[in-house]
Amino acid sequence: MASGLKLGVDLGGTHVRAALVDSEGHSRGVHKAALTSRTPEGVLDAIADVAAKARAGVTEPVLSCGVGIAAQLDGKTGHVLVAPNLGWRDVPFAKQLSQRLALPVRAVNDLSAAAWGELKAGAAKGASEVYVVFVGTGVGSAIISGGQLLEGADGVAGELGHTKLSTQASLDGRACGCGERGCLETLAGGHHLVAMVAEAIEQGASAKLAELKAARGGKLDAGVLEAAAEAGDAVAAAIHRRAGEALGLAIANQVTVLNPSHLVLGGGVLMNLPRLYAQTVQGIQTLAGAMSRRKLTIAKAALGDDSGLLGAALLS
Amino acid sequence: MASGLKLGVDLGGTHVRAALVDSEGHSRGVHKAALTSRTPEGVLDAIADVAAKARAGVTEPVLSCGVGIAAQLDGKTGHVLVAPNLGWRDVPFAKQLSQRLALPVRAVNDLSAAAWGELKAGAAKGASEVYVVFVGTGVGSAIISGGQLLEGADGVAGELGHTKLSTQASLDGRACGCGERGCLETLAGGHHLVAMVAEAIEQGASAKLAELKAARGGKLDAGVLEAAAEAGDAVAAAIHRRAGEALGLAIANQVTVLNPSHLVLGGGVLMNLPRLYAQTVQGIQTLAGAMSRRKLTIAKAALGDDSGLLGAALLS
Secondary structure, eight states: OOSSEEEEEEEOSSEEEEEEEOTTSOBSOOEEEEOSOOSHHHHHHHHHHHHHHHHTTOOSOEEEEEEEESSEEOTTTOOEEEETTTTEEEEOHHHHHHHHHTSOEEEEEHHHHHHHHHHHHSTTTTOSSEEEEEESSSEEEEEEETTEEOOOTTSOTTOGGGOBSOHHHHHHSOBOTTSOBSBHHHHHSHHHHHHHHHHHHHTTOOHHHHHHHHHTTTOOOHHHHHHHHHTTOHHHHHHHHHHHHHHHHHHHHHHHHHOOSEEEEESHHHHHOHHHHHHHHHHHHHHSOHHHHTTOEEEEOSSGGGHHHHHHHHHO | OOSSEEEEEEEOSSEEEEEEEOTTSOBSOOEEEEOSOOSHHHHHHHHHHHHHHHHTTOOSOEEEEEEEESSEEOTTTOOEEEETTTTEEEEOHHHHHHHHHTSOEEEEEHHHHHHHHHHHHSTTTTOSSEEEEEESSSEEEEEEETTEEOOOTTSOTTOGGGOBSOTTHHHHSOBOTTSOBSBHHHHHSHHHHHHHHHHHHHTTOOHHHHHHHHHTTTOOOHHHHHHHHHTTOHHHHHHHHHHHHHHHHHHHHHHHHHOOSEEEEESHHHHHOHHHHHHHHHHHHHHSOHHHHTTOEEEEOSSGGGHHHHHHHHHO
């Protein structure tokens, strides 16, 4: 990288965060703004606003901008095909933002950005064969091989959350947001875990889950599931065990095929549910092919919420 | 490639085949010899022998040699870690062969070589995001991304045959040659399909399989399974259906994660059992993620037995 800074942007469904990042992956402070409008114009305004805050008082040149966005997009042009959180379809986002900021812009999938951050400045620093899995609201992954991000033919590589658990589950499993059934995400993603907990409470199937929900002021998150499972609640334990088994199997099979040196695990659900994390790791160590797991390093994501922002900057 | 020819070698467990190959992937005729000894020295002799036959009367310069070998090896040095068919462990094969032939030698896994052949001169010619699956005696695959072979951290990427079908199958499934249980290969590889047929006959579970075996002079291959399944034999149909389902699911999940433009299917079992091929393709089209299957081209391997030899030459 030439001397200078890069602007990293993490575009979520409700907020946008931005920071200037140096070539070592160090941020000069993160600025954040709520999205008051989700139209492309409204989002461009919000990004221009936080970008101006991030650049205020900085005298070094800013070379480029990278944006991580929860979207399926054309990796080469940064054209957004679908961004469900923003309600976008067919938006020439990178081109529009480049005109607005007067900077070269690269837009990438948020998980690709986060994986790149972990590769360049986080848990897999210095490695070149890396598999990164994030289990948060959804389940996604990114493959890095030969030090390059594997984007696939249409830029949608890494969709681990939409691998199927079995042929049967694709017929009678939970309905996934993607329109299909039996996806890994329906068993292990935070959105579905919370939905399953809510359904169990509604059906009166678990007094423990109802009690924990009440104790938290009626708010549910995946942590409630782990707490109830730890307390011996059978319904919660079954959902929890199935999630850990499904994650262990699906990730192990990717390790077998990809043979990474480093597997990085992150995302809110895995990071905040230590028992689920441990069960997932145990599944991987048991089920991955012997040759591929022999020298495998499994590490927790190290950059937290900043991985996407740093990675997007460094990819630009 | 500079003007000149490359020597491609396909080293199997019983024979070695070699040919000179031009930069377009056209072979100048394939020469074959039986292995009379499987020691490294014996194999070097056999390769030198067919190489001499291939070069006889050829005046163009021979630039290098590529060898495809059923082995786990270090992709950079061509050092063979394990080659079960040859009984080798820790053999500095590429170095030894290079001295013997006085040519630069690159040794790669036989499936990687075959995939490269299909990429450069076969079913995926011109593509750069390709997934190749071979179902023969065993089950293996190779990933090509950005026009490069994905080798993994230890050179063992692509081991689709050792992905597991379920956590339960890893405990009580058939024992695999790799030392584990529940591998895809134990449900769909030719070696195991024939073993399951033999076991069913031995147990007197299927008169139809016994009849077909007798009609073929006591010889069994995977074709017997498909013939019996087509004739309505319940035992054969169950083994056959399970193989197709397992292949469809495992390959579909890789398509979802890798997002290739081309999926190439080859190997003796898939090529000689048209119903199993059709069922596998149907499974992939049903189970692969919607975004990844949208523009996917599924093609049969086009080069037959020569893919490994051509690919090894072109990789060198």
